[in-house]
Amino acid sequence: MASIRQALPAGFRWAAVKAGIKASGRTDLAIAVCDTPAAAAVMFTRNQVVAAPIIVGRNNLRASSGKVKAVIVNAGNANCATGVLGIRTAEQTCSHAAALLGCEQQEVFPSSTGIIGVPLPAEKIVAALPAAIERLSSSNSAAEDFATAILTTDTRMKVAQAEVVLNDRPVRIFGCCKGAGMIGPQLGPPHATMLVYLFTDLAIGPVDLQALLGPAADKSFNSISVDGDTSTNDTVLLLASGACGQAWETVDQEAQTSFRDALFGVCERLAHDIIDDGEGVTHVVTLQISGTADYAAAKKIARSIAHSPLCKTAWSSADPNWGRILAAAGYAGVPFDPAHVSIHIGGLPVFEDGTRSLHMDEKAVHTRMLQREYEIAVSLGNGPGRCRFLTCDLTVEYVHINADYST
Amino acid sequence: MASIRQALPAGFRWAAVKAGIKASGRTDLAIAVCDTPAAAAVMFTRNQVVAAPIIVGRNNLRASSGKVKAVIVNAGNANCATGVLGIRTAEQTCSHAAALLGCEQQEVFPSSTGIIGVPLPAEKIVAALPAAIERLSSSNSAAEDFATAILTTDTRMKVAQAEVVLNDRPVRIFGCCKGAGMIGPQLGPPHATMLVYLFTDLAIGPVDLQALLGPAADKSFNSISVDGDTSTNDTVLLLASGACGQAWETVDQEAQTSFRDALFGVCERLAHDIIDDGEGVTHVVTLQISGTADYAAAKKIARSIAHSPLCKTAWSSADPNWGRILAAAGYAGVPFDPAHVSIHIGGLPVFEDGTRSLHMDEKAVHTRMLQREYEIAVSLGNGPGRCRFLTCDLTVEYVHINADYST
Structure with missing residues (x-):
C-alpha cells in the first residue's frame, strides 16, 4: 500500500468521516479545503449521461470563474440518474458546506461515486459535515484519510507525489484517486467513476492550469482501461493553492517543462495504480x-x-x-x-x-x-x-x- | 438439437469426412457440390486482417463471375495470418478439388475456421478429398454431416429451412452455420469465424442474389454479438442452384417479398442459434x-x-x-x-x-x-x-x- 512520505503541497487541509453511505460502514465522506480559494482545472466524463455532482460542479466552476474553496466527495452512491432531486441534493451539500466554511456556494466542488440510480441521502452528508470540518488538517494522515474515504471496490489507497524546484522554490504536487471497475475513461475538457484529485501549491490561474491538465490527463487517465465501461462520474480535478509563493508566469521554459513532467509523472502513477488495482486483475x-x-x-x-x-x-x-x-x-x-x-x-x-x-x-x-x-x-x-x-x-x-x- | 425435417433445395449434394485437422478427431472437412455451377452471393468480414481462404474465395468468385461448383470447408484451423504459404494452401485445395470434380479451380470456394496463425496442412485436405467426394449425397443426413463438420467450439449443429411457393412452384432454402466465440460480425458486401452457408434452388443471377443477401445479413448476422470480437474469417455464402426451375425475374413483387421474408427468416434463426450457443451463454x-x-x-x-x-x-x-x-x-x-x-x-x-x-x-x-x-x-x-x-x-x-x- 502506497503511503504519503514526502511533504504535501501547502495551503490545503483534508479530512474524512463516516456518513453512513457505504454499506461497509467505512469512511465515506472526504473533504479537502483550501486556505484561500484555489485555482481549479477539471476534466469530466464524455458520457452522455452525467451524474448530478458533475452538472453542479461544472455550474459552480463557471460561476466562481474556476475558484475552489472546498471539495466534498461521497463514496457509496454516485448520485447519477437521480433526476432533479439528485441535482438538488448536490446543491444542498454545497450550500451547507459553504455556510460552515464561510465561502460562496459556487466555491464548493461536489463529487460522488458508487451505485447508479439510488437517491443520495443529503441529510446524511449534511449531518456529517461539521465533524469532517472539525477534523481538517494538513497532516499526512489527514491526506491519507481523504484518499481512503473516496474508495469503493478498490482494494487499496492510490496516491502519488512529486516535488520540483522552480526558481529555487520547492513546488509540490499531491494526487490521489479511486477506481477499479467501470474504468474506460474518455475525459473531455471541462467535462468523470474514476475520481482523481490533484493538489499543488503552485501559484497559477485557472486557464494556465487547464492547459497543463489536458495533455497530462490525455496520456495518463485517458489511456487506460479495465473494462472499457466509461463511467457517468469520472472526474479529474487539479487545484493550485498558490501557497508556495512561486508564480507560474515568472518560471522559465525549462522549469515549466520540469513541472509538466512532474505533473504527468503523478498522473501516470495514479493511472497505473488504477489498472493495477482493477477488478479481478492478475496482469x-x-x-x-x-x-x-x-x-x-x-x-x-x-x-x-x-x-x-x-x-x-x-x-x-x-x-x-x-x-x-x-x-x-x-x-x-x-x-x-x-x-x-x-x-x-x-x-x-x-x-x-x-x-x-x-x-x-x-x-x-x-x-x-x-x-x-x-x-x-x-x-x-x-x-x-x-x-x-x-x-x-x-x-x-x-x-x-x-x-x-x-x- | 435442430435437425433437418423439410425437403432440401434441389441441385446440391453434401458430405463430410475426418481429415485429422480437429484435435478432437471429429469430422472436420465439409464439402457441398452443386450439380451445375450455382450463382453465388457472399459477404466477408470487414476485419483488416482476413484469412487466406477469404482472399482466395474473393479472387475465385471474381474470376468465375459469381459461379460456384463446390464449397470446401475445413474446421480446426483458420488458415489466417499464415502468409503466402496460407494462400498457396487454399489455392492448392481448390485446384485439387477442381481436378477431382471436373470443374474450374475458380469455381471452388474455400473456407476455414479454427485457430489463427498455425499453418494449415494442405496434404491432409488433399488426402481426404476423394473420400469426401465419394460420400456426396442430397440426403438430409448428408446435409447434417456438412452442418456438423464445420463446428468448432459450438455445442450443437445449427440449421434452418424455409419453403415458399413462387408461381405455384416450391422454392426451398436451407441454411447452416457455425460460431460461438469471436462473434461480433461486421460484414461488408463482397468481403467472415462465423461461417454461414445458405442454399436455395431458385434460378437467379449473382447480382440479384447479392441484392437479396445484403439486407437479410445486415439485420441478422450483422445484428448479433457474443463478445464483440470481429473475426478474420466470417463468411456468409448464399448459393442458388436454379434446380427448382423458377426464375427470379418472372416472379411478381408479392412473391419476391415472400422469398425475401423466407430468406431473412432463415438468416434470423441461424443468427439466433449462434447467440443461443454462444460460449458460456446462460441468457x-x-x-x-x-x-x-x-x-x-x-x-x-x-x-x-x-x-x-x-x-x-x-x-x-x-x-x-x-x-x-x-x-x-x-x-x-x-x-x-x-x-x-x-x-x-x-x-x-x-x-x-x-x-x-x-x-x-x-x-x-x-x-x-x-x-x-x-x-x-x-x-x-x-x-x-x-x-x-x-x-x-x-x-x-x-x-x-x-x-x-x-x-
Whole structure:
C-alpha cells in the first residue's frame, strides 16, 4: 500500500468521516479545503449521461470563474440518474458546506461515486459535515484519510507525489484517486467513476492550469482501461493553492517543462495504480502501438485490443495467442496492411511481416506473460503515429465481482 | 438439437469426412457440390486482417463471375495470418478439388475456421478429398454431416429451412452455420469465424442474389454479438442452384417479398442459434433500441450495450442494474438527452424520464431476467431510428473457455 512520505503541497487541509453511505460502514465522506480559494482545472466524463455532482460542479466552476474553496466527495452512491432531486441534493451539500466554511456556494466542488440510480441521502452528508470540518488538517494522515474515504471496490489507497524546484522554490504536487471497475475513461475538457484529485501549491490561474491538465490527463487517465465501461462520474480535478509563493508566469521554459513532467509523472502513477488495482486483475499489460498514420489511429487500435474479451482472457492464462491481438487490431476501424505488422510480447517476437515469427519461442513468451506486468508492442507500418495504453486481463474474479447480485 | 425435417433445395449434394485437422478427431472437412455451377452471393468480414481462404474465395468468385461448383470447408484451423504459404494452401485445395470434380479451380470456394496463425496442412485436405467426394449425397443426413463438420467450439449443429411457393412452384432454402466465440460480425458486401452457408434452388443471377443477401445479413448476422470480437474469417455464402426451375425475374413483387421474408427468416434463426450457443451463454438478450435519429445511431447504442462487460455480467446474475445499461448507452458516441430515456426489461419499466421508474418492481424484473431469453427495450427520444440486436451474458464459463491454455 502506497503511503504519503514526502511533504504535501501547502495551503490545503483534508479530512474524512463516516456518513453512513457505504454499506461497509467505512469512511465515506472526504473533504479537502483550501486556505484561500484555489485555482481549479477539471476534466469530466464524455458520457452522455452525467451524474448530478458533475452538472453542479461544472455550474459552480463557471460561476466562481474556476475558484475552489472546498471539495466534498461521497463514496457509496454516485448520485447519477437521480433526476432533479439528485441535482438538488448536490446543491444542498454545497450550500451547507459553504455556510460552515464561510465561502460562496459556487466555491464548493461536489463529487460522488458508487451505485447508479439510488437517491443520495443529503441529510446524511449534511449531518456529517461539521465533524469532517472539525477534523481538517494538513497532516499526512489527514491526506491519507481523504484518499481512503473516496474508495469503493478498490482494494487499496492510490496516491502519488512529486516535488520540483522552480526558481529555487520547492513546488509540490499531491494526487490521489479511486477506481477499479467501470474504468474506460474518455475525459473531455471541462467535462468523470474514476475520481482523481490533484493538489499543488503552485501559484497559477485557472486557464494556465487547464492547459497543463489536458495533455497530462490525455496520456495518463485517458489511456487506460479495465473494462472499457466509461463511467457517468469520472472526474479529474487539479487545484493550485498558490501557497508556495512561486508564480507560474515568472518560471522559465525549462522549469515549466520540469513541472509538466512532474505533473504527468503523478498522473501516470495514479493511472497505473488504477489498472493495477482493477477488478479481478492478475496482469497489467502495457500496449505500445506504433507505425500508424497518427496518434488517434494508434489509440483506436489500442482501445480495440484493450477491450477485446478474447485478448483479455488469453492474457489471464499467459496464453501467447497473438492471433487474437491481430484480429482485434483488424476490427478497430483503422486501415493497415497485415503484411507490415509485427507483434512483440514482453520484448519477444511473435508475429513478423504477416506471419508467425520464425523466432517465436512459445515457452519463453508464456514465461514472460506469467509476470504480473509486461508489454505488448504492435507495430503496424511506417507511420509516425504511436501511443502507450495501459490495460489488464479479464478474469473469473472480474465476473464474480460484477455478477454479485442477490435479491 | 435442430435437425433437418423439410425437403432440401434441389441441385446440391453434401458430405463430410475426418481429415485429422480437429484435435478432437471429429469430422472436420465439409464439402457441398452443386450439380451445375450455382450463382453465388457472399459477404466477408470487414476485419483488416482476413484469412487466406477469404482472399482466395474473393479472387475465385471474381474470376468465375459469381459461379460456384463446390464449397470446401475445413474446421480446426483458420488458415489466417499464415502468409503466402496460407494462400498457396487454399489455392492448392481448390485446384485439387477442381481436378477431382471436373470443374474450374475458380469455381471452388474455400473456407476455414479454427485457430489463427498455425499453418494449415494442405496434404491432409488433399488426402481426404476423394473420400469426401465419394460420400456426396442430397440426403438430409448428408446435409447434417456438412452442418456438423464445420463446428468448432459450438455445442450443437445449427440449421434452418424455409419453403415458399413462387408461381405455384416450391422454392426451398436451407441454411447452416457455425460460431460461438469471436462473434461480433461486421460484414461488408463482397468481403467472415462465423461461417454461414445458405442454399436455395431458385434460378437467379449473382447480382440479384447479392441484392437479396445484403439486407437479410445486415439485420441478422450483422445484428448479433457474443463478445464483440470481429473475426478474420466470417463468411456468409448464399448459393442458388436454379434446380427448382423458377426464375427470379418472372416472379411478381408479392412473391419476391415472400422469398425475401423466407430468406431473412432463415438468416434470423441461424443468427439466433449462434447467440443461443454462444460460449458460456446462460441468457439470450434481445436489445430493442428506438427513438434515435437513424438506424446507424440505434445500432451504435445497441453495440455499446452488447459489448459492455458490466451489462453482460449483470445479466448473468439476473441483476436489474439498469444504471449500467444507461451508462453504456451514454458512451456510445451518440448524443441524446437522458431526461427522455426510458428502459424496460422483459416488458417491465425500470427507468423513465431520467430517473428510476416509480413503477419499478425489482423482484419482478429479477424474475423475468431469470428466464433464458428476454428483451431489453431502450427508448432514447422521438427519433425514427430503431434496431433489434441479439446478444448474451458474460459468464465465468466464457472466461474458462477462452483462458484455457497450457504449455
